[in-house]
Amino acid sequence: MQTACPSCDLIIDIPEINAKQVALCPRCSHKVRGININHDTEIVALSLSALLMLLSSMFYPFISFSSNGITQTITLPDAARILFNYDSDLLGLFIDISIIILPMSLLIILIPLHLGALKALPQAVARRLLKFTLTLEPWIMSEIFLIGVLVSMVKIMSLAEVSFGISFFAYVGFVIFYVSALTRLNRARLWSQVSPATTLQNTSTAERAIDENIKACHVCHQLSVESICPRCHSKTYLRNPNSVQKAAAWLVTSLICYIPANLLPIMYTISLGDETPATLISGVITLWNSGSYPIAIIIFFASVVVPLAKALILSFLCFMVTKPANLHTKGYTKVYQLTEFIGKWSMIDVFVVAILVALVQLGNLMSVTPGLGIVFFTVMVLCQMMAAHAFDPRLLWDSPKIITQRIKHD
Structure with a gap:
């Protein structure tokens, strides 16, 4: 091969x-x-199990929150639905797509793919179906949402009594089965069923x-x-067209969003009529002061350090493209791969806010509403993911003079 x-x-x-x-x-x-x-049988079984668990998690109580005799219970779809009530339509739509619609679509498609559908379908249809399927995975954030749920519970356990419903445990099962199915996914084998290499x-x-x-x-x-x-009938290039320019454009956009994401409140807590804004940093400080040191450190790194570090690293890599490959190029490539891998994990804070807004709705006693800062933060993380996706790491190994000459003939 x-x-x-x-x-x-x-x-x-x-x-x-x-x-x-x-x-x-x-x-x-x-x-x-x-x-x-050949994991076809296992993937079908795991995908079916994950799909059943995901469907089960949507129709029963997910989490309950009680304070001073008042109880609020939410289902999984409420995480996005209540955001729509606060005019955060884009944020609510993003959550619905990333934790329910995309994973459900992927699981539904994976089952026939591993039952021989690629060989049975016309080649053109099989080709498009497989291309579509493989583009879904990077944008599915179910496991990150689950971590966000746990972090949000740590934040509010000191304020009230929290209990997990049957849907929460079903969602945990879904994430376990879903991740297990993905780890067994053999992309090369699927493509060989469409057309041998x-x-x-x-x-x-x-x-x-x-x-x-x-x-x-x-x-x-x-x-x-x-x-x-x-x-697969995709367009081919010696290098991704305008890779550095696209990555730089997405990076600049993310840095523009980074400032309001950190300065503006990501949410407001209303308690007995008093409204208290919370920024990313103030949320970390609150967790630290409450003694939740591990959670505070995780949120600080995921929401503050990682986005800034990613922007600096990708900016540095865009600059290093202009330099000849050297002994450090392998290290630069490893850093890029790590940056691409951890990209979406900064979304933890987005899901924390979504859960708190959905759950803490006790009228005048206590409620949480989303702030504009969380919208900027979401856009920032998505832009950084796009920047990492646009960057072509092969450029780090190229001679700048040679790559310019080659691409002119592309």
Whole structure:
């Protein structure tokens, strides 16, 4: 099997290896071939279980909140529905999409995919279906929402009595089954059912794909010299077009949003008629003063340090593209991979606010409303995710002069 490393563009001839072994790029250590075991039966079972758990979590009590004899109980859809009542339509829509609609769609599609649908469907339909399915995963945030629920419970346990309903435990089961199914997902095997990978000839003298004008498809990783991938019919490029410019544009937008996200209140707590605004920093201080040191540290790093660090790292990587590859390039690639991986985990605070707004609605006694800061924070995190997605790490390994010449012919 022949491939090009998606991180450094090294052409690799992967030998026949054990099904339980993985293949790593000898230059940057990126995983270029995962475990090649047929998990179809397990994925179908796990997906069905996850789907049943997700559906169950939507119709029963999720969390109950009691204070001074007044009780508020919410279901899972209430996390978004109540935001709509406070004119936070975009935030509510984002939560509905990321924790319910997208995971449900992915699970529904995964089941027929692993029952042989890709072979039974017309190739054009199978190709589009698989491309659509694989684009859903990065935007699903069910596991982050679950962490956000636990953090929000820590925040309010000192104020009132909190109890978990049957839907909460169903959602925990859903997340466990969903993550288990994803860890068994073999993308290369799915693409081989649509169309087997082909090997290019006369590439033995080339060290990197770009040296022979070979393009690695960003969707299915098929090598080709054509402008259209012969396997998935996506457009192919030597490098992602305007990668640095797009990443920089998303970064600038995220930094613009970073300032109001930290300065403006992310929520307001109304207690006996008194309204108290809370910013990201004040929320961390409150947790620290209450003795919840681990939670305070997690929120501080996820909501304050990580977004700023990601912006600085991606800005540095965009600058390093203009420099020749050196001994530190492998380290830069690792840092980029880590930045891309942790991107969506900054959304914890968004889900914390959503749960608090949905749950703490006790009239004049106590209530929580969303602030404009949380909207800016959500946009900031999404922009940083887009920036990381737009950046092409292979540029770090290129000679600036050569890459300019090659892309002119793309």
